[in-house]
Amino acid sequence: MNTLTKSEAPISSTQQPRPVLEVVEVTIRYGEKPAINKVSLSIPQHRITAIIGPSGCGKSTLLRAFNRMNDFIPNVKMEGQILYMGSDIYVREVDPVEVRRRIGMVFQKPNPFPKSIFQNVAWGPSINGFTRNLEARVEQSLRRAALWEEVNDRLHESALALSGGQQQRLCIARALAMEPDVILMDEPCSALDPVSTARIEDLMFELKERYTIVIVTHNMQQAARVSNLTAFLENGSLVEFGETDQVFTRPRNKRTEEYVTGRFG
Amino acid sequence: MPQASTAKSLQAGASTRKYRTREELIRFVLFLCAFLSVLTTLSIIAILAWEAYSFFREVGVFDFLAGTRWTPLLEPRSFGVLPLVAGTLQIVVGASLIAIPVGLASAIYLAEFASSQVRRVLKPVLEILAGIPTVVYGYFALTFVTPLIAGIFPSTQIFNAASASIVVGIMVLPMTASLCDDALRAVPESLRQGAFALGATQFEVTLRVVLPAALSGVMASFVLAASRAIGETMAVTLAAGATPRMTLDPLQSIQTMTAYIVQVSLGDTPVGTVEYQTIFAVAALLFTITLGMNIIAQRVLARFREVYE
Ligand SMILES: Nc1ncnc2c1ncn2[C@@H]1O[C@H](COP(=O)(O)OP(=O)(O)OP(=O)(O)O)[C@@H](O)[C@H]1O
Ligand SMILES: [Mg+2]
Numbered sequence: 001m002n003t004l005t006k007s008e009a010p011i012s013s014t015q016q017p018r019p020v021l022e023v024v025e026v027t028i029r030y031g032e033k034p035a036i037n038k039v040s041l042s043i044p045q046h047r048i049t050a051i052i053g054p055s056g057c058g059k060s061t062l063l064r065a066f067n068r069m070n071d072f073i074p075n076v077k078m079e080g081q082i083l084y085m086g087s088d089i090y091v092r093e094v095d096p097v098e099v100r101r102r103i104g105m106v107f108q109k110p111n112p113f114p115k116s117i118f119q120n121v122a123w124g125p126s127i128n129g130f131t132r133n134l135e136a137r138v139e140q141s142l143r144r145a146a147l148w149e150e151v152n153d154r155l156h157e158s159a160l161a162l163s164g165g166q167q168q169r170l171c172i173a174r175a176l177a178m179e180p181d182v183i184l185m186d187e188p189c190s191a192l193d194p195v196s197t198a199r200i201e202d203l204m205f206e207l208k209e210r211y212t213i214v215i216v217t218h219n220m221q222q223a224a225r226v227s228n229l230t231a232f233l234e235n236g237s238l239v240e241f242g243e244t245d246q247v248f249t250r251p252r253n254k255r256t257e258e259y260v261t262g263r264f265g
Numbered sequence: 266m267p268q269a270s271t272a273k274s275l276q277a278g279a280s281t282r283k284y285r286t287r288e289e290l291i292r293f294v295l296f297l298c299a300f301l302s303v304l305t306t307l308s309i310i311a312i313l314a315w316e317a318y319s320f321f322r323e324v325g326v327f328d329f330l331a332g333t334r335w336t337p338l339l340e341p342r343s344f345g346v347l348p349l350v351a352g353t354l355q356i357v358v359g360a361s362l363i364a365i366p367v368g369l370a371s372a373i374y375l376a377e378f379a380s381s382q383v384r385r386v387l388k389p390v391l392e393i394l395a396g397i398p399t400v401v402y403g404y405f406a407l408t409f410v411t412p413l414i415a416g417i418f419p420s421t422q423i424f425n426a427a428s429a430s431i432v433v434g435i436m437v438l439p440m441t442a443s444l445c446d447d448a449l450r451a452v453p454e455s456l457r458q459g460a461f462a463l464g465a466t467q468f469e470v471t472l473r474v475v476l477p478a479a480l481s482g483v484m485a486s487f488v489l490a491a492s493r494a495i496g497e498t499m500a501v502t503l504a505a506g507a508t509p510r511m512t513l514d515p516l517q518s519i520q521t522m523t524a525y526i527v528q529v530s531l532g533d534t535p536v537g538t539v540e541y542q543t544i545f546a547v548a549a550l551l552f553t554i555t556l557g558m559n560i561i562a563q564r565v566l567a568r569f570r571e572v573y574e
Contacts (some may be wrong), residue, residue, distance in 0.1 A: 035572065039475070066549045067462065069458065069462060072458070072461065097464050097465070097466055098464070100461060100463065100464040101463075101464030102464075104462060104463070105462035107455065107458065107459065107462075109455060111453070111455040111456055111458070111459040112459075113456060113459065113460070113474055113478070114456075114478050115477070123460075123463065123473070123474075124463035124465075127463070127464075127465050127473060128464060171459070172458075175368065175462070175463070176464065178463055178464060185292055214573070
């Protein structure tokens with residue numbers, strides 16, 4: 001696994017799967033008030049980590065920090081470090097474009113390009129110069145996103161003709177085609193019906209064999225069903241972070257308990 | 266008793282009736298305005314058609330459309346309109362060569378690269394530039410652009426197509442840029458975010474997602490720019506000259522369809538003569554070309570829309 005800079009920090013060996021992303025004392029502000037306040041946590045490889053918390057607590061802000069999507073929002077200031085494979089992705093030498101090639105993202109609302117299904121999936125690889133075996137790569141990505149069977153006979157039709165759930169799986173396939181290490185998902189099912197949601201949850205189970213997944217969700221059941229670890233944020237602070245089982249059944253913090261049992265507010 | 270009182274309140278009182286009459290009146294006035302504007306347009310087309318018809322009783326349609334000599338006011342008279350069409354085309358092509366690439370590039374800069382502060386200043390400036398009276402451009406061409414060209418190419422005539430093309434290009438540039446900018450900004454932010462998240466650079470996002478998604482709007486602005494250049498009158502009358510001529514040399518004097526219409530309208534050609542009716546024939550042709558362009562453009566746009574929306 002190559003890293004982003006030459007000045008490579010030694011990867012600390014832990015007992016658990018090694019951390020792919022480490023958040024160290026991160027504070028993020030839009031203007032003055034911190035949206036994320038001194039948060040530290042580490043995301044292990046080939047696991048699904050869920051980030052939960054009430055609306056406005058900073059989940060999306062934290063998630064976007066992982067692949068430097070906050071760079072596009074004016075007046076965002078960040079303190080602290082985010083390490084990917086041990087190296088800080090916010091130092092000057094790191095190209096944010098390179099970070100985003102390794103750490104893909106799926107958004108809340110499906111946002112396929114107004115192009116054909118094939119072109120959508122091929123888009124990432126082709127701008128990055130992978131033009132050989134593009135067909136094979138597109139097929140593989142669509143298969144991994146559990147969409148191939150539904151679209152293989154109409155690859156060259158517009159992606160916008162797909163249903164919402166299919167579009168979201170197409171966006172997942174589009175992210176997979178880049179062969180990223182990490183996939184960030186910001187409420188990927190919130191615009192979908194229960195059947196599509198179930199399909200995407202099944203898909204996440206399969207994907208974690210190869211990828212590290214971080215998912216933001218408002219849906220407690222979803223977090224409990226799909227994730228291995230759960231982080232609970234409130235008002236920009238990390239209240240609790242641990243194995244999902246433990247967070248949901250034996251939460252250490254009173255606030256966490258109130259939130260996961262729905263007695264929140 | 267509640268039912269009875271409800272029924273009563275629903276009956277129209279005197280004041281309600283007055284209010285209804287006023288509504289009707291307003292509706293009628295508005296209808297009249299709409300009707301008048303349609304009627305005006307239709308009567309202009311009718312007059313154009315009638316006068317053109319009178320013209321074509323004297324001059325053959327084929328002689329008019331395919332003739333390469335336009336000397337309706339001089340003996341021996343000849344009514345071949347192609348030199349005027351060629352002159353117009355030269356201006357349109359020349360102006361488009363400037364307005365389309367520069368306008369698109371400015372729009373891309375404005376929509377995708379400029380900070381919001383820069384944008385806040387530049388966008389209104391574009392709109393102000395679009396409002397400069399066209400006669401100003403004509404003088405600008407004569408007094409500034411032509412001497413500049415003549416400095417480089419000594420064979421340049423005082424009135425020439427190049428100078429007029431350049432100022433017409435500059436004239437339609439703000440409109441082109443502003444319309445392209447609108448089209449680019451209409452592309453949802455979520456598409457840009459999606460592309461950035463795939464490790465695309467700003468350039469890749471612009472050229473390979475935003476621009477294709479905005480293509481129909483961008484093409485529409487190009488067509489509008491071209492049709493404004495076709496209809497442009499003042500600058501070409503002042504700067505391009507009054508010499509109907511089939512030439513590819515942009516340094517020579519030419520005449521456009523619009524400039525010819527101005528020339529005859531301002532001259533002392535007697536009303537009702539064939540010479541006078543030429544302007545209606547030329548105007549009818551101008552109208553047909555513009556109409557045809559708009560129809561073609563709409564077809565093209567409809568096709569793009571099918572693919573992209
Ligand atoms: N672009 C922005 N400019 C200014 N403030 C912002 C911006 N985006 C988010 N914020 C603020 O930062 C805080 C955290 O927002 P964030 O979107 O991360 O919350 P969230 O937990 O994802 O909420 P939700 O569950 O509603 O999506 C909120 O108080 C929000 O108002
Ligand atoms: Mg959010």
